[in-house]
Amino acid sequence: MKISIIGTGTVGRTLASKLIELGHEVFMGTRNVSEKLATTEKDNYGNPPFSDWYKANSKVRLETFSKAAYFGEIIINATHGGSSIEALRLAEAKNLSGKILIDISNPLDFSKGMPPSLLPGLNNTNSLGEEIQKTFPYSLVVKTLNTMWCGLMVNPGMIGGGDHINYISGNDIAARTKVKNLLRQIGWKDENLIDLGDITAARATESLLLIWLRLQGLLQTGAFSFRIVK
Amino acid sequence: MKISIIGTGTVGRTLASKLIELGHEVFMGTRNVSEKLATTEKDNYGNPPFSDWYKANSKVRLETFSKAAYFGEIIINATHGGSSIEALRLAEAKNLSGKILIDISNPLDFSKGMPPSLLPGLNNTNSLGEEIQKTFPYSLVVKTLNTMWCGLMVNPGMIGGGDHINYISGNDIAARTKVKNLLRQIGWKDENLIDLGDITAARATESLLLIWLRLQGLLQTGAFSFRIVK
Numbered sequence: 001m002k003i004s005i006i007g008t009g010t011v012g013r014t015l016a017s018k019l020i021e022l023g024h025e026v027f028m029g030t031r032n033v034s035e036k037l038a039t040t041e042k043d044n045y046g047n048p049p050f051s052d053w054y055k056a057n058s059k060v061r062l063e064t065f066s067k068a069a070y071f072g073e074i075i076i077n078a079t080h081g082g083s084s085i086e087a088l089r090l091a092e093a094k095n096l097s098g099k100i101l102i103d104i105s106n107p108l109d110f111s112k113g114m115p116p117s118l119l120p121g122l123n124n125t126n127s128l129g130e131e132i133q134k135t136f137p138y139s140l141v142v143k144t145l146n147t148m149w150c151g152l153m154v155n156p157g158m159i160g161g162g163d164h165i166n167y168i169s170g171n172d173i174a175a176r177t178k179v180k181n182l183l184r185q186i187g188w189k190d191e192n193l194i195d196l197g198d199i200t201a202a203r204a205t206e207s208l209l210l211i212w213l214r215l216q217g218l219l220q221t222g223a224f225s226f227r228i229v230k
Numbered sequence: 231m232k233i234s235i236i237g238t239g240t241v242g243r244t245l246a247s248k249l250i251e252l253g254h255e256v257f258m259g260t261r262n263v264s265e266k267l268a269t270t271e272k273d274n275y276g277n278p279p280f281s282d283w284y285k286a287n288s289k290v291r292l293e294t295f296s297k298a299a300y301f302g303e304i305i306i307n308a309t310h311g312g313s314s315i316e317a318l319r320l321a322e323a324k325n326l327s328g329k330i331l332i333d334i335s336n337p338l339d340f341s342k343g344m345p346p347s348l349l350p351g352l353n354n355t356n357s358l359g360e361e362i363q364k365t366f367p368y369s370l371v372v373k374t375l376n377t378m379w380c381g382l383m384v385n386p387g388m389i390g391g392g393d394h395i396n397y398i399s400g401n402d403i404a405a406r407t408k409v410k411n412l413l414r415q416i417g418w419k420d421e422n423l424i425d426l427g428d429i430t431a432a433r434a435t436e437s438l439l440l441i442w443l444r445l446q447g448l449l450q451t452g453a454f455s456f457r458i459v460k
Binding site: 112117118123124125159160163164167194196201203204205207208210211213214215218219221223224225226227228229230 | 342347348353354355389390393394397424426431433434435437438440441443444445448449451453454455456457458459460
């Protein structure tokens, strides 16, 4: 399948490598292709230059946001939450229309100190997932994978025999089902995919970052997640 | 130990019964004692009249908010989050001063439809736990037990061999330690008591209600909680 990832940070790269390994055709979108490839320094988040990774992952095709979105049958938003809407606008609604748009980002606000809070207007009674759905009404937004470290997204079996929660929400049932199929391919067990229904559930899953970040500080690792006990 | 519970709803009653069973002296605070005992109808939340429960739990002493707080060495806030500050004001700061004030409530806002959201101004960058601490600076607020159904608070062994998370936060380390001792008495295993540090962590644990309420709807039970997988 042709899958396009909007964003070239660690999360996007991690997903891209896994999707290539699974045999998918992967496009990655960035603001400016030549600038991205010319950069030889680490980015603001300490990631090694994209070009190094790109050489080692030569099956991935780097394109502009807009072209990447155009090529993809499924689009994954892997940008930082604070710039997701802007990046998706650059990807252009026409290229996202009628397609599944998997949103794995979180609306983290680093401006008020650490640990970050959630961005004003995108929490409690709203969410980034909903905001993306409202902004791109002809896309089928499915929120998933946003409650864990990217290493676990593509390798759930790394901890607890793979038995930990991955929440899914989105307004379109068929889209949720297709995303579940993709997640099963990646290695997620069906019984750990918790379908919360419509996209308003993103309010709940995005707010899990508040406890996740505290626990990451306490456990000194991102390689943890949650299981439901009942 | 003399323990006072502010609030006479299901949560308060459940805790009171357990604390009596453990040999504690339990006071419960209400706005108007004679009115509370005279009521023969179910309350707004469908609880049977308090007087019925009170007859069956005759060791509990019902008092005004203020007197109950005065008698207690430890105070537990088991009111609804939206009226906690008001109830605690009626309990009077002087009666809460220098004491551990365990806050098990959540700032749920039922005014915007179901599932409830969190009250404006008491989420994300603030919390009810913090607001109580700010309002009663001479009390030692410890937030705990607020992320689960009351049946599990007093009987963690009901599910998963008791192995599920109970978060603790509060600004005073000694107070957190004393509350952990009380929780161990109730049946909580030490390894499941997760100490998140200061009271700002209440932002994270209170926001867990957003996912908890969605899962309660999905699982059709409150008898569930979470375990960390790592």
